[in-house]
Amino acid sequence: MAKRHHRLAHYLWHSLRGIWERLDQNARNYIVSIYPGWEVPRPSNDRLGRPIRTNNSGEDFLFMHRQMIGLANSILQSVGNPEYPKVVGWKTLPLPNNAEFPIIPMKGMEEFKSEDFFNNRMRPWEIQYTSENYLSNVTLGEMGVDLEITIHNMMHMRWATPMPNDVGYRPDTAIDQPVNIKWNNIKYDYLGDTYSSHVHDTFWKIHGWVDDRINDWKRVNNIDEINWNGKWIGPMQHHSHQEMAILSQPKILIDLEGITESELTNDFDKMIEVSKVLSKFDNIGFISKEIPQEKKIDGVE
Numbered sequence: 492m493a494k495r496h497h498r499l500a501h502y503l504w505h506s507l508r509g510i511w512e513r514l515d516q517n518a519r520n521y522i523v524s525i526y527p528g529w530e531v532p533r534p535s536n537d538r539l540g541r542p543i544r545t546n547n548s549g550e551d552f553l554f555m556h557r558q559m560i561g562l563a564n565s566i567l568q569s570v571g572n573p574e575y576p577k578v579v580g581w582k583t584l585p586l587p588n589n590a591e592f593p594i595i596p597m598k599g600m601e602e603f604k605s606e607d608f609f610n611n612r613m614r615p616w617e618i619q620y621t622s623e624n625y626l627s628n629v630t631l632g633e634m635g636v637d638l639e640i641t642i643h644n645m646m647h648m649r650w651a652t653p654m655p656n657d658v659g660y661r662p663d664t665a666i667d668q669p670v671n672i673k674w675n676n677i678k679y680d681y682l683g684d685t686y687s688s689h690v691h692d693t694f695w696k697i698h699g700w701v702d703d704r705i706n707d708w709k710r711v712n713n714i715d716e717i718n719w720n721g722k723w724i725g726p727m728q729h730h731s732h733q734e735m736a737i738l739s740q741p742k743i744l745i746d747l748e749g750i751t752e753s754e755l756t757n758d759f760d761k762m763i764e765v766s767k768v769l770s771k772f773d774n775i776g777f778i779s780k781e782i783p784q785e786k787k788i789d790g791v792e
């Protein structure tokens with residue numbers, strides 16, 4: 492999952508649904524003309540960047556990550572490491588003193604990483620999102636949005652680990668270039684960037700936890716089979732087994748050596764074109780990334 496096409500797919504999926512409402516028709520047409528699969532059916536944010544809770548984009552969020560877990564599971568199955576047979580999410584959030592998933596201090600993230608934040612925000616969210624009262628009063632789409640913008644985002648930040656100096660952090664806005672290939676480094680697994688988060692082992696703990704909420708919601712609402720209203724996954728590729736990854740150790744998924752990129756080149760080139768469009772808009776300031784952190788946190792309250 493550390494390969495460039497996986498990274499681009501995850502990054503484009505999140506970025507495009509987030510900015511779609513802010514792209515003008517020309518930009519959308521251009522993207523669709525390059526790669527129709529990237530047409531966003533349900534944007535996750537409105538023109539002002541505010542999350543949209545009512546259009547089932549929240550189902551897309553849950554559904555797409557469920558597909559990613561499925562893909563990771565099929566990779567794990569083909570690898571056959573008995574110590575890591577499949578993705579298993581956290582049953583409950585690790586407490587502040589948890590030794591296996593420690594909180595590593597990072598500059599600018601003191602708040603999310605504090606014990607107060609855990610006790611006053613994370614833990615109450617966890618209780619809310621697992622409560623029958625909440626689960627029986629939301630649609631699946633509403634729950635997806637609530638989870639994404641609150642506890643899920645904060646889980647990413649709270650358990651983010653700092654990048655070593657020789658890796659660094661990908662800048663928010665790419666200039667000219669889509670995404671520099673140096674960010675395909677296996678060591679670049681920063682949880683705060685959709686280009687890299689899924690390379691980090693903790694991503695699967697977080698998304699396993701999120702995915703389990705779907706099952707809670709089903710149970711509480713007596714639903715046997717979900718009738719999904721949001722199943723947008725972008726042009727996610729279905730990978731052949733030879734193209735799948737090996738798992739060297741439970742920490743990191745590494746792609747098999749010597750696999751040619753050729754069969755993917757077409758899709759891949761098109762993804763790069765689409766990401767160029769994104770960076771162009773970034774450049775002229777079309778995309779406002781200024782969604783205050785606080786707003787996201789307060790989304791559900």
Ligand SMILES: [Cu+2]
Binds near residue numbers: 501505556685
């Ligand atoms: Cu994601």
